[in-house]
Amino acid sequence: MKQSRFLAVFAALVYAFLHVPLLILCAFSFNRSKFTIWEGFSLDWYRAMFSDRQLGEATWNSLVIAAASTILATAIGTLCAYGLWKRGSKWLSGSLYLSLVTPEIVTGISLLAFFQWGFRYLHLQLGMHTVILAHVAFSIAYVLLVVMARLRTAEPALEEAALDLGANEWQAFRLVTLPMLKPGIAAAALLAFTVSFDDYVITSLVAGVDSETLPMVLYAMARRGANPVVSAISTVIFVGFGALILLSERMQKA
Amino acid sequence: MDVSLALQTLTKTFPSHRVVDGISLDVPKSCFYSLLGPSGCGKTTILRMIAGFAEPDSGEIVLNGRKLNGLRPYERPVTTVFQNYALFPHLTAAENIAFGLQRRGESAAAIAPKVTRMLELVGLQEKGGRLPANLSGGEKQRTALARALVVEPELLLLDEPLSALDPALRKRVRIELKQLQQRLGITFLFITHDQEEALSLSDRIAVMNKGKIEQIGTPREIYLTPRTRFVASFLGAVNWVDGAGIRPESTRISRQAPGNGARAVEAEVDASTFLGDCFHVHTRTAKGETVTAQIPHDSEAFANGDRVHVWWDRSDELPVQE
Amino acid sequence: MNRLRALFLAPSVGFTVILFLIPLSIIIGYSFQTRGVYGGVTAPWTLENYQRLFDPLYGLILWRSLVMALLATALCLLIAFPLALFIARAEAKWKSVYLYLVILPFWTSFLVRTYAWMFLLRDTGLINSLLLSMGLIREPLPLLYNETAVVVGLVYGFLPFAVLPLFSNLERLDKNLLEAAADLGATPWETLRHVVLPMCAPGLRAAGVLVFIPCLGSYLTPDLLGGGKSIMIGNLIQNQFTTARDWPFGAAISLALMALVMILMVTVLRQDAEDSL
Numbered sequence: 001m002k003q004s005r006f007l008a009v010f011a012a013l014v015y016a017f018l019h020v021p022l023l024i025l026c027a028f029s030f031n032r033s034k035f036t037i038w039e040g041f042s043l044d045w046y047r048a049m050f051s052d053r054q055l056g057e058a059t060w061n062s063l064v065i066a067a068a069s070t071i072l073a074t075a076i077g078t079l080c081a082y083g084l085w086k087r088g089s090k091w092l093s094g095s096l097y098l099s100l101v102t103p104e105i106v107t108g109i110s111l112l113a114f115f116q117w118g119f120r121y122l123h124l125q126l127g128m129h130t131v132i133l134a135h136v137a138f139s140i141a142y143v144l145l146v147v148m149a150r151l152r153t154a155e156p157a158l159e160e161a162a163l164d165l166g167a168n169e170w171q172a173f174r175l176v177t178l179p180m181l182k183p184g185i186a187a188a189a190l191l192a193f194t195v196s197f198d199d200y201v202i203t204s205l206v207a208g209v210d211s212e213t214l215p216m217v218l219y220a221m222a223r224r225g226a227n228p229v230v231s232a233i234s235t236v237i238f239v240g241f242g243a244l245i246l247l248s249e250r251m252q253k254a
Numbered sequence: 255m256d257v258s259l260a261l262q263t264l265t266k267t268f269p270s271h272r273v274v275d276g277i278s279l280d281v282p283k284s285c286f287y288s289l290l291g292p293s294g295c296g297k298t299t300i301l302r303m304i305a306g307f308a309e310p311d312s313g314e315i316v317l318n319g320r321k322l323n324g325l326r327p328y329e330r331p332v333t334t335v336f337q338n339y340a341l342f343p344h345l346t347a348a349e350n351i352a353f354g355l356q357r358r359g360e361s362a363a364a365i366a367p368k369v370t371r372m373l374e375l376v377g378l379q380e381k382g383g384r385l386p387a388n389l390s391g392g393e394k395q396r397t398a399l400a401r402a403l404v405v406e407p408e409l410l411l412l413d414e415p416l417s418a419l420d421p422a423l424r425k426r427v428r429i430e431l432k433q434l435q436q437r438l439g440i441t442f443l444f445i446t447h448d449q450e451e452a453l454s455l456s457d458r459i460a461v462m463n464k465g466k467i468e469q470i471g472t473p474r475e476i477y478l479t480p481r482t483r484f485v486a487s488f489l490g491a492v493n494w495v496d497g498a499g500i501r502p503e504s505t506r507i508s509r510q511a512p513g514n515g516a517r518a519v520e521a522e523v524d525a526s527t528f529l530g531d532c533f534h535v536h537t538r539t540a541k542g543e544t545v546t547a548q549i550p551h552d553s554e555a556f557a558n559g560d561r562v563h564v565w566w567d568r569s570d571e572l573p574v575q576e
Numbered sequence: 577m578n579r580l581r582a583l584f585l586a587p588s589v590g591f592t593v594i595l596f597l598i599p600l601s602i603i604i605g606y607s608f609q610t611r612g613v614y615g616g617v618t619a620p621w622t623l624e625n626y627q628r629l630f631d632p633l634y635g636l637i638l639w640r641s642l643v644m645a646l647l648a649t650a651l652c653l654l655i656a657f658p659l660a661l662f663i664a665r666a667e668a669k670w671k672s673v674y675l676y677l678v679i680l681p682f683w684t685s686f687l688v689r690t691y692a693w694m695f696l697l698r699d700t701g702l703i704n705s706l707l708l709s710m711g712l713i714r715e716p717l718p719l720l721y722n723e724t725a726v727v728v729g730l731v732y733g734f735l736p737f738a739v740l741p742l743f744s745n746l747e748r749l750d751k752n753l754l755e756a757a758a759d760l761g762a763t764p765w766e767t768l769r770h771v772v773l774p775m776c777a778p779g780l781r782a783a784g785v786l787v788f789i790p791c792l793g794s795y796l797t798p799d800l801l802g803g804g805k806s807i808m809i810g811n812l813i814q815n816q817f818t819t820a821r822d823w824p825f826g827a828a829i830s831l832a833l834m835a836l837v838m839i840l841m842v843t844v845l846r847q848d849a850e851d852s853l
Contacts, residue, residue: 004764011662011674014655018681018735021692024702028695036695036705080588083581092585095592101837103793105810106830109817110599113827117602137595140588160307161340163327165405166357169580175353179344198685201795205817215687222691222800226700234688241684249676 022238029231045232052229055217062214065128065203066196069135073196074189076136077143078181082173084144085151093144100141107138108205115206126208134206135196142195143188150184151177183251190248194241256283258441259304259409264313266299273299274310275465281409281443282458286435289445290452291462292488297445301411304443305334318408328357333402334411338418339394341386347397348373348382354405372400375434392423399431403438412444416451428454449489453477461485479573486572493545495519495564504570507535507547507556511563518565521545523556537564600834607827617823625828634812634829641808644723644798645791648730649738652787653780655731656738661772663739664746675743682736690800693729694720697801721803729797734790738783745779746772785844789837809833 032042049055084093099107111134115126124130154177162172200215207213214233221230259281266274274296281287289297302308304315306327315322322330333354341350348369355365373382376396386394395415402410416424416431432455435442446452452459453473460470461484469476469485480486486499493500496519511518521537524544528551535547535556545564556562607625609617628634663674681689696702697719704716719725749772757767795810802808807815809829816826 007658007662007665010658014659014735015677017732018678021696021732022681022684022689025688025692025695028702036700036702037709076587076591079584083584083588086581089585092589092592095597096588098838099592099596101789101841103790103795103810103833103837105793105795105813106603106834107596109813109826109830110603111595112817113602113606113823114595114599133595137591140591144588155338155340157336157338157340158342160305160327161334161336161342162353163307164305164332164334165354165401166328167353168326168328171357173580176342194683198687200687201814205814215685218685218687218691219796219800222687222694226695226698230691231695234685234691237688238684242680245676245680245683249672 022234025231026235026238029228029235031228034226034228045228048229049232049236054212055214055233058212058214058217061128061211062197065131065135065211065213066193068132069139069196070189070193072132072136073139073143073192074185077140077188077192078147078185080140081144081147081151082177085148085154096141096144099138100145104138104199104201108134108202111137111202112205126206126211128208128211130206130208131203131211131213134202135199138202139192139195142191146188146191147181147184150181154180186251187248190244190251194244198241257281258283258285258318259443260314260316261300261304262314262316264300264303264310264315266296266303266308266310272465274303276313277462277465277467278313279460279467279470281441284439284441286432286442286444286455286457288452288456288459289443289462290447290449290459290488292447294464295462296465297462298413301334301413301443301445304409305332305411306330331408332411333405333407334413335395335398335402335415337413337415339386339398339415341389341394341397341401343386346383346385347378347389347393347400350386350397351382351401351404354401358405368404372404375403376400377430391419392427395419395427399434403440407440409441409443412442414446415444417446417448424451431455453489461488463488481573481575483574486574491546492572493543493564495539495543495545496541499572499574500566500570501572502534502546502548504566505545505547505564506566507537507549507562507564509560509562512565516565516567517571518563519543519545521562521564523558523560523562525558526556535562537562539564603827603830606824607831609824611822611824625824626832628825629828629832637807637812638809638832640723640806641792644727644730644806644808645788645794648727648734648791649784649788651727651731652735652738653742653783656735656742656783657776657780660739660742660746663743664749675740678736678739686733686796689733690729690796693725693732694800697725720801721805723802723806726798726802726806726808729801730791730794733794733797734787737786737790741782741786742776742779745776745782749775781844785840789840793833793837 028036028038029045030041030043031038032044033039080092080096083089111130115124115130119125158176158180159172162176163169167175198215199213200219203213204216204219207216218230218233221227257280261277261279264274264277265272277296277300289300291297299308303310304322306322306325306329309323317330317332322332341347342353345353351369351372352365355368369382370379373379376399378393378396378400381389381393381397384393386397389397395418398415416427419427428451444452444455453476456473458470459473459476461468461476463484469481471479476485477489480489483494483499486492491502493502493505496517498517506512506516519539521539524536524538527534527536530551532551533549533553533555535549537545537547539545547564606617608621608623610620610622610624612618629638659678663671663678666674694701698704699716699718699720701720703719704713707713708716753771753775754767757771758764762770792808793810794808795814798806798808798811799814802811813826813829813833816822816829820826
């Protein structure tokens with residue numbers, strides 16, 4: 001279909017709006033000075049970033065939390081999607097979709113209240129485990145969304161054929177449906193990982209003293225004022241996530 | 255007659271209506287048996303109940319003396335060729351065929367020669383390593399067939415397996431299918447809405463309508479001596495004229511009245527259609543009945559408005575009872 | 577089969593009940609209680625927290641949040657629709673590239689993207705530096721820490737949420753309809769107005785709700801870009817649970833927000849929900 005010139009220009013402007021701020025940030029992360037006037041190329045801020053111990057620990061925490069919650073949420077969410085695909089459950093899918101649209105701040109404070117309430121009786125503390133539990137809880141719905149979308153394109157006749165040929169229900173799932181879901185599961189896992197890694201609001205409320213995450217450190221630095229190290233971190237995150245998304249798109253095509 | 259499959263007063267009701275209404279029939283061993291009927295007549299539901307994907311509300315399904323009711327699909331010695339083949343997309347043709355054998359716990363060494371033999375039987379020797387996405391419609395259908403047959407089922411169900419093929423291919427596959435069944439001797443239960451398919455393939459046909467069986471018989475019996483109006487019309491064109499039913503190929507047409515004592519009616523020509531191997535001359539009687547006569551392609555032509563006589567042999571009248 | 581299905585659903589049922597529904601119920605309970613001396617909640621059950629929602633001080637914040645969210649949503653839709661149109665009309669091989677370019681910034685850390693705007697807008701930020709160095713202004717413009725900055729940040733953050741449903745709606749439009757309209761004498765503009773737009777109503781509704789809800793409940797954007805003067809509902813809630821230590825009131829606000837969100841979901845998306853999700 002022929003494109004109108006107006007639309008093409010408009011689209012270009014929108015893409016500029018979307019990408020220029022980030023690109024500028026990335027560019028200035030290589031600036032020698034910490035002011036917003038270009039004074040020459042430098043990797044100083046990256047060096048500062050790599051030598052920051054607190055940053056290192058926070059990044060490690062974020063990776064551990066993201067990995068754990070991704071594995072759990074993907075497994076639980078996939079099984080849930082399959083179960084609901086076989087026969088729906090209004091209250092379960094309704095609750096999960098509700099958890100998707102619930103504002104993060106509300107999810108966060110409700111989990112905080114829950115953990116405090118539970119700790120009175122169980123003598124536990126806020127820590128990595130509470131963060132992981134919280135992340136799994138809100139990630140399941142994302143996984144469900146992606147895997148369900150994939151399941152909707154599946155032919156129910158395929159599982160019937162498997163049963164017809166002698167496979168029982170578990171084998172039909174494992175040998176026929178699961179292999180076909182692999183790209184969807186991978187994409188869901190990637191989504192769960194990025195959502196977990198990037199979370200600030202919920203994490204900040206339920207994290208303990210020893211479980212600071214990268215977003216929490218970033219937030220504190222951002223609040224304190226102009227800091228080129230934040231630009232450096234941002235660039236690394238941008239490139240890293242960008243590559244992950246490319247990977248995800250490739251997998252979805254499979 | 256050695257009965258393989260017996261359905262006894264099978265009933266299935268959906269909220270809106272009774273889909274299968276007290277169906278009883280016997281399928282003899284090694285028979286190519288067809289369930290013929292329009293969509294919605296219940297034939298697919300019967301198939302699914304035999305395969306185990308649905309349970310009847312009442313009635314029994316007995317296969318070689320064994321009651322199948324309540325058994326899961328993988329517990330029944332019945333396999334199905336699905337309408338859209340349902341081939342596992344992530345497995346090659348050979349792996350698809352091997353699937354059922356693997357589920358029975360057979361060793362790889364035992365499976366391989368069986369798969370090879372099956373591929374040869376359906377003419378897919380070179381194509382075993384291909385994924386379904388790289389197979390043509392006809393090849394997919396043959397793979398689905400091979401997959402269902404390799405486990406040596408006591409009964410093979412075929413759910414309109416030819417409907418997804420294009421017409422030219424369909425005729426060729428029909429012949430191969432019939433030959434395959436005769437060679438293997440496995441009992442086939444074939445469902446279709448295409449009367450030509452049913453007539454050319456079957457040893458016996460059960461014609462269904464609205465959940466009930468209208469008539470069971472051989473193809474000749476059903477076509478030449480239909481017992482109800484529905485069966486007569488479903489199996490081919492019928493002229494209902496003067497209280498009798500006549501097939502167009504038995505209907506003669508001439509300008510003068512035939513003198514030989516045959517039943518004749520006066521009519522006026524409405525249209526003539528040339529079909530290549532014959533003419534169909536459409537006429538209308540004084541009572542408003544439409545009568546179509548089939549005449550050889552080299553007959554004299556009739557023009558619209560011509561007054562003619564349509565006539566037939568009494569022995570050609572369909573013995574419809576209702 | 578049912579046993580297998582029950583097994584498969586058990587973990588998600590567990591998480592949903594224990595880590596979502598129960599916490600939510602606790603909050604509902606808190607909203608009717610009174611704030612304790614050292615924070616937390618105590619005995620007297622009361623409706624006072626909900627009554628306070630109508631207090632003009634808080635009413636202003638709630639009202640401002642609604643207005644900013646609506647504004648951001650309207651802007652998002654206005655920008656997203658032509659963009660979605662552009663992508664839908666593109667050649668097949670470019671479509672996924674264009675979509676990727678829309679999704680890419682969205683999936684990169686939300687914090688990072690919000691910080692990018694701080695970098696641009698602050699007094700020592702790029703825009704002010706440029707304008708100062710070019711002599712166009714003598715003092716830095718207060719671009720950051722106001723409502724405009726928040727709206728810009730919201731639009732920037734949630735634009736992809738609007739583009740994707742609109743794009744999928746447009747993609748699914750039967751191209752034959754457009755040809756039929758042209759065949760009957762409609763100009764491209766008329767086709768757009770009378771055929772395309774009406775058929776995009778579900779997509780527009782979905783996009784609108786998908787943007788409005790997170791905007792309304794957003795926390796980070798007003799926190800980082802709005803400074804103290806333009807806080808929204810999300811910040812108010814967070815405040816109650818941290819510095820102000822008024823959990824019951826925070827709970828009441830949360831529930832009011834949830835109620836609004838749920839009403840929106842049910843009324844606007846009832847029919848569309850099934851096919852889009």
